[in-house]
Amino acid sequence: MDKIEKIQRWLSDNNRDIALISDPKTIQYLSGFYSDPNERVLLLVVFKNSDPFLFGPALETQAIKESGWSNPVYGYLDHEKPWEMIADQIHARNTAEINFAIEKANMSVEWLELAKSEFPTSDFSVNLDQMLDQMRMIKSPDEIEKLKIAGKWDDFAFKTCFEAVKAGRPESRVAAEMSYALMKNSIMELSFPALIQSGTHAAEPHGATSDKKIENNALVLFDLGTVWDGYISDATRTIAVGKPDDKSMDIYKVCLEAQLTAQEAAKPGITAEELDKVARDIITKAGYGDYFNHRLGHGMGMSEHEFPSIMEGNQLVLQPGMCFSIEPGIYIPNVAGVRIEDCIHITENGNEPFTHTTKELQYFG
Amino acid sequence: MDKIEKIQRWLSDNNRDIALISDPKTIQYLSGFYSDPNERVLLLVVFKNSDPFLFGPALETQAIKESGWSNPVYGYLDHEKPWEMIADQIHARNTAEINFAIEKANMSVEWLELAKSEFPTSDFSVNLDQMLDQMRMIKSPDEIEKLKIAGKWDDFAFKTCFEAVKAGRPESRVAAEMSYALMKNSIMELSFPALIQSGTHAAEPHGATSDKKIENNALVLFDLGTVWDGYISDATRTIAVGKPDDKSMDIYKVCLEAQLTAQEAAKPGITAEELDKVARDIITKAGYGDYFNHRLGHGMGMSEHEFPSIMEGNQLVLQPGMCFSIEPGIYIPNVAGVRIEDCIHITENGNEPFTHTTKELQYFG
Known part of the structure; x- marks a missing residue:
C-alpha cells in the first residue's frame, strides 16, 4: 500500500472525504515534489475515493510533472484566485457534502478561512498531523x-x-x-x-x-x-x-x-x-x-x-x-x-x- | 512614535486588548531579535495599555536579552507547556475580558486552537496582517x-x-x-x-x-x-x-x-x-x-x-x-x-x- 493509499484508508476510517496537505515537506514525502511556495499556494488534495491532485503556481507545474507525479496538476497565475480554482476542481469531482481533514500545525488561519469561505457548510475540525507524524516517524x-x-x-x-x-x-x-x-x-x-x-x-x-x-x-x-x-x-x-x-x-x-x-x-x-x-x-x-x-x-x-x-x-x-x-x-x-x-x-x-x-x-x- | 506604540494605538483604535505576534520576521521587525524557532514557540505579546513581552525557548532568552530587547522575556523548557505559561503572564497583567488580534497568514490553526483553549471566551477574529504589511511596506x-x-x-x-x-x-x-x-x-x-x-x-x-x-x-x-x-x-x-x-x-x-x-x-x-x-x-x-x-x-x-x-x-x-x-x-x-x-x-x-x-x-x- 503506497503512502497516498494509506491516507485514503485513514480518510475512510475517520469518515472524512478530503485531506488538504499544505506542508511542503509533507507534500514532498507524499508526492516526491518539493518546493517552498512562500506566500504562493501549493496544496496536495487527497480524496477518499478518487485520485489526488496537486495545485500550485503556474511556474511550478512543469517541474511538478517532471518530478514523476503522475496524477493531475493545476497551476494558477499570480493574479488568479487559487482557492476558488481549488474549490472548482473539488466540486468537479465531488458534489456531495464534503468534510475535510487538515494539517493544523502547518495550515495558517488565513488559508483555513479561505477554504471555509469556499465550503461554508463543511467541517474542517479533524487534524491530519498525528497520522502523518506517525507515518513519517518510521523510516523505510x-x-x-x-x-x-x-x-x-x-x-x-x-x-x-x-x-x-x-x-x-x-x-x-x-x-x-x-x-x-x-x-x-x-x-x-x-x-x-x-x-x-x-x-x-x-x-x-x-x-x-x-x-x-x-x-x-x-x-x-x-x-x-x-x-x-x-x-x-x-x-x-x-x-x-x-x-x-x-x-x-x-x-x-x-x-x-x-x-x-x-x-x-x-x-x-x-x-x-x-x-x-x-x-x-x-x-x-x-x-x-x-x-x-x-x-x-x-x-x-x-x-x-x-x-x-x-x-x-x-x-x-x-x-x-x-x-x-x-x-x-x-x-x-x-x-x-x-x-x-x-x-x-x-x-x-x-x-x-x-x-x-x-x-x-x-x-x- | 516607535513601532510598538503604533501597534498599541492600532489596538486602541480597533477595540482590541492584545496583539499576538507569531511571525519571526515581524518579531525581528518590532523587537530587533531574530530567531527561527521551528516547532518551538516564539511569541511577542503586545498589550494595548502596558509593556509588551517576548516569550520563547529557554535556550534563547539570553540571546533575546543581549539583542537589546529591554522589556520582559520569559523562557520555557522543552517539557513545559508554553501556551499555559503565556496565558499565566497575560492573566497576571489583565484580568478583564480579553480580545485578541492575530497574524492570520502566519499563525497556524494549531496555535490558534491552543490560544483559544486558554481563553475560551475571547474573540480572535481580528487580523493584524494588513496593518503590519502597511507598516513594513514603507521603509525607513x-x-x-x-x-x-x-x-x-x-x-x-x-x-x-x-x-x-x-x-x-x-x-x-x-x-x-x-x-x-x-x-x-x-x-x-x-x-x-x-x-x-x-x-x-x-x-x-x-x-x-x-x-x-x-x-x-x-x-x-x-x-x-x-x-x-x-x-x-x-x-x-x-x-x-x-x-x-x-x-x-x-x-x-x-x-x-x-x-x-x-x-x-x-x-x-x-x-x-x-x-x-x-x-x-x-x-x-x-x-x-x-x-x-x-x-x-x-x-x-x-x-x-x-x-x-x-x-x-x-x-x-x-x-x-x-x-x-x-x-x-x-x-x-x-x-x-x-x-x-x-x-x-x-x-x-x-x-x-x-x-x-x-x-x-x-x-x-
Missing part, C-alpha cells in the same frame, strides 16, 4: 539509505572543518572552507546554518557562527548538517585547540559519557523519556544538570524537526525505523560549551548512527 | 541603508560569478566560487538558494542550480541575493557565453527593454498594476506574452515576500519608501530563458536601484 529502508548518505557528507564536512581550524582564524572562515569543499562536491545545501563556536561563544546553545577568532587553549563546537535528496544529516562535535582549562576538559568528559551511555541505551523498548533521563542523570550527578537546558534529542529525516522528541514527558516506546538525535550539552556561561551529537536509527536490536566521526576528544589547530 | 531611511549594503554585496556576488563562468563548468561550481567569496568576506547568508541556470535550463523560472555544464553559445541566468543585518538583496542578470543564437538574443533585447522601461516608469503616483502592464505590453507586443508567466515584481525588505506585489489587479499607488523588484522574464521551453531584475526603492521623484551591475548584455567565459 529507502529513507534510511538517504540519511546514511547525508551522514557520510556530514563526516566529510567535519573533516574539512577540523583541517581548517586554527587559533586566531575567524569561525566564519572555517565555515567558508567547509561550505566550499561541500559545494565543489555538488552538496549545495546545508540542513541548517552551520554552528562553529569557539570558547565561551559555545556556551550559547543557539548562537551563530561569527567573526570571532578561534581562541587558543579552548574548545570549539561544530554543529553541522547536509541535505541529500531531501533527507538531512545533523551532528555535533567539540574539539580542542591547544590545551583547554580543566573545567572545559571536565564538562567534555561528562558530556561524552552522557552521549555514549545514552546512545548505547537506545534500542526498541525503552521510552523517549527514559532515554533522556539516561543522559540527564549522568550530567546531573556530575553537578551540571542546570547547564543542560534542552531535550536530549529531536526526531529527524526530511528535517531536524520531526518525531520522536526525546524528552521528559514523552512515554513513546522506541521502535525500529525511528530516527533521532542524541545530543547532550553542557553550557556554562562565560566558561565553555560542549555538545556531542549523533543522529541514529533504531534497529531490531539496538541502533546505528548516521555519522562516524570519532567522539573522543581530538586536538587540532 | 535606516532600512534603506541596510538594503543598499545588501545590494552592494549582490553586485560583488555577480562579479565573482561572472569571473567563474566558463563553458563546460558545472553551474554548481560557479555557485561554490560565489558563495566562498562572500563567506570569506563574512557574508554568511544568501537570501535564497542562488539560481545559476545555463541555456535551456534557464527556461525553468523556478529551477535550481544543478550540475549541468554551462553551455557554449548560450545565455546564463543568475538570480542571487545576500542578507545584511536582516535585510536582503535580490537581483537577476543574464549573460552570454560564446555566441547565443538569434532567438536568445531577441528575447534578451525584449526583456531588457521591458525591464528598463518599467524601471524608468516606477515613481510615486503610478499603480502597481500599471507598472506591471508597462513591462508586459512590451513583451506581449514582441510576441512573447505567453512566456512571461509571473508578476513583474514582489515587495522586499526583510524577505523577498513582502508588499507591494507588482501585478495585474493591484491598484495600490506607489509611494516613497516602497521597495520591490522589477523582474520581467521570458522563458521559452527547450530554447532559452531570460530574466533581468533590480530591486528598487521609490523616492520623491522616481526610484533608485539597490544593485548597479550593468544590464547591457555582457559576454564571459
Whole structure:
C-alpha cells in the first residue's frame, strides 16, 4: 500500500472525504515534489475515493510533472484566485457534502478561512498531523539509505572543518572552507546554518557562527548538517585547540559519557523519556544538570524537526525505523560549551548512527 | 512614535486588548531579535495599555536579552507547556475580558486552537496582517541603508560569478566560487538558494542550480541575493557565453527593454498594476506574452515576500519608501530563458536601484 493509499484508508476510517496537505515537506514525502511556495499556494488534495491532485503556481507545474507525479496538476497565475480554482476542481469531482481533514500545525488561519469561505457548510475540525507524524516517524529502508548518505557528507564536512581550524582564524572562515569543499562536491545545501563556536561563544546553545577568532587553549563546537535528496544529516562535535582549562576538559568528559551511555541505551523498548533521563542523570550527578537546558534529542529525516522528541514527558516506546538525535550539552556561561551529537536509527536490536566521526576528544589547530 | 506604540494605538483604535505576534520576521521587525524557532514557540505579546513581552525557548532568552530587547522575556523548557505559561503572564497583567488580534497568514490553526483553549471566551477574529504589511511596506531611511549594503554585496556576488563562468563548468561550481567569496568576506547568508541556470535550463523560472555544464553559445541566468543585518538583496542578470543564437538574443533585447522601461516608469503616483502592464505590453507586443508567466515584481525588505506585489489587479499607488523588484522574464521551453531584475526603492521623484551591475548584455567565459 503506497503512502497516498494509506491516507485514503485513514480518510475512510475517520469518515472524512478530503485531506488538504499544505506542508511542503509533507507534500514532498507524499508526492516526491518539493518546493517552498512562500506566500504562493501549493496544496496536495487527497480524496477518499478518487485520485489526488496537486495545485500550485503556474511556474511550478512543469517541474511538478517532471518530478514523476503522475496524477493531475493545476497551476494558477499570480493574479488568479487559487482557492476558488481549488474549490472548482473539488466540486468537479465531488458534489456531495464534503468534510475535510487538515494539517493544523502547518495550515495558517488565513488559508483555513479561505477554504471555509469556499465550503461554508463543511467541517474542517479533524487534524491530519498525528497520522502523518506517525507515518513519517518510521523510516523505510529507502529513507534510511538517504540519511546514511547525508551522514557520510556530514563526516566529510567535519573533516574539512577540523583541517581548517586554527587559533586566531575567524569561525566564519572555517565555515567558508567547509561550505566550499561541500559545494565543489555538488552538496549545495546545508540542513541548517552551520554552528562553529569557539570558547565561551559555545556556551550559547543557539548562537551563530561569527567573526570571532578561534581562541587558543579552548574548545570549539561544530554543529553541522547536509541535505541529500531531501533527507538531512545533523551532528555535533567539540574539539580542542591547544590545551583547554580543566573545567572545559571536565564538562567534555561528562558530556561524552552522557552521549555514549545514552546512545548505547537506545534500542526498541525503552521510552523517549527514559532515554533522556539516561543522559540527564549522568550530567546531573556530575553537578551540571542546570547547564543542560534542552531535550536530549529531536526526531529527524526530511528535517531536524520531526518525531520522536526525546524528552521528559514523552512515554513513546522506541521502535525500529525511528530516527533521532542524541545530543547532550553542557553550557556554562562565560566558561565553555560542549555538545556531542549523533543522529541514529533504531534497529531490531539496538541502533546505528548516521555519522562516524570519532567522539573522543581530538586536538587540532 | 516607535513601532510598538503604533501597534498599541492600532489596538486602541480597533477595540482590541492584545496583539499576538507569531511571525519571526515581524518579531525581528518590532523587537530587533531574530530567531527561527521551528516547532518551538516564539511569541511577542503586545498589550494595548502596558509593556509588551517576548516569550520563547529557554535556550534563547539570553540571546533575546543581549539583542537589546529591554522589556520582559520569559523562557520555557522543552517539557513545559508554553501556551499555559503565556496565558499565566497575560492573566497576571489583565484580568478583564480579553480580545485578541492575530497574524492570520502566519499563525497556524494549531496555535490558534491552543490560544483559544486558554481563553475560551475571547474573540480572535481580528487580523493584524494588513496593518503590519502597511507598516513594513514603507521603509525607513535606516532600512534603506541596510538594503543598499545588501545590494552592494549582490553586485560583488555577480562579479565573482561572472569571473567563474566558463563553458563546460558545472553551474554548481560557479555557485561554490560565489558563495566562498562572500563567506570569506563574512557574508554568511544568501537570501535564497542562488539560481545559476545555463541555456535551456534557464527556461525553468523556478529551477535550481544543478550540475549541468554551462553551455557554449548560450545565455546564463543568475538570480542571487545576500542578507545584511536582516535585510536582503535580490537581483537577476543574464549573460552570454560564446555566441547565443538569434532567438536568445531577441528575447534578451525584449526583456531588457521591458525591464528598463518599467524601471524608468516606477515613481510615486503610478499603480502597481500599471507598472506591471508597462513591462508586459512590451513583451506581449514582441510576441512573447505567453512566456512571461509571473508578476513583474514582489515587495522586499526583510524577505523577498513582502508588499507591494507588482501585478495585474493591484491598484495600490506607489509611494516613497516602497521597495520591490522589477523582474520581467521570458522563458521559452527547450530554447532559452531570460530574466533581468533590480530591486528598487521609490523616492520623491522616481526610484533608485539597490544593485548597479550593468544590464547591457555582457559576454564571459
